[in-house]
Amino acid sequence: MPFLERHLFICTNRRDPANPKGSCAAKGGEALKDRFKKELHDLGLKGRVRANAAGCLDQCEHGCSVVVYPEQVWYGKVTPDDVPEIITRHIIGGEIVERLLIPDQPHLRGKRRV
Amino acid sequence: MPFLERHLFICTNRRDPANPKGSCAAKGGEALKDRFKKELHDLGLKGRVRANAAGCLDQCEHGCSVVVYPEQVWYGKVTPDDVPEIITRHIIGGEIVERLLIPDQPHLRGKRRV
Secondary structure (H helix, E strand, O other), X not given: OOOOOEEEEEEOOOOOOOOXXXXXXXXXXXXXXXXXXXXXXXXXXXXXXXXXXXXXXXXXXXXXXXXXXXXXXXXXXXXXXXHHHHXXXXXXXXXXXXXXXXXOOHHHOOOOEO | OOOOOEEEEEXXXXXXXXXXXXXXXXXXXXXXXXXXXXXXXXXXXXXXXXXXXXXXXXXXXXXXXXXXXXXXXXXXXXXXXXXXXXXXXXXXOOEOOXXXXXXXXXXXXXXXXX
């Protein structure tokens, strides 16, 4: 089985539209996940990097939210238009995309690369 | 926001019952995810360890499948009865539960602890 160099999880959690918390699904989580999958496929990264849908990542106020492992980098308010930049700079280049970081990630303090 | 010491993703992917690949949902993925969430909550690990549902992890023949980050340990054919052992030995104790490992994980070769 392949060892994944990086594994992305994109929240696609869906709540009742009346729920005041909202949900990543209502903000476009499925389209975001599909865009990650397509871009990774088009770049030939299948087997080295994987994007997966995930249930609620508990970052609802920052949705659509994405977490990248093994380094546990959390991105928030991500749109499909941000996907090429995340893949080029972070997934391939190892550089944190600071403008999309969810604030207060102590394990990343002072780091620009992962 | 919390830094998660460990983050588990449990495949809950659902396919058409006629699909010969089967799916983790048909093998009890939802109940497995719920058991992980309950045990982690009961042990007071909320905020330090999180269990999430995930889409297809591409290990269908080994379902129900689970991956643990940051160390990327893949477990297969996991049942709710296996959850206490995974949490006690691996999540808390840092010891790989070898009997549940999916075979051929080169990054774990020779490792008993993570």
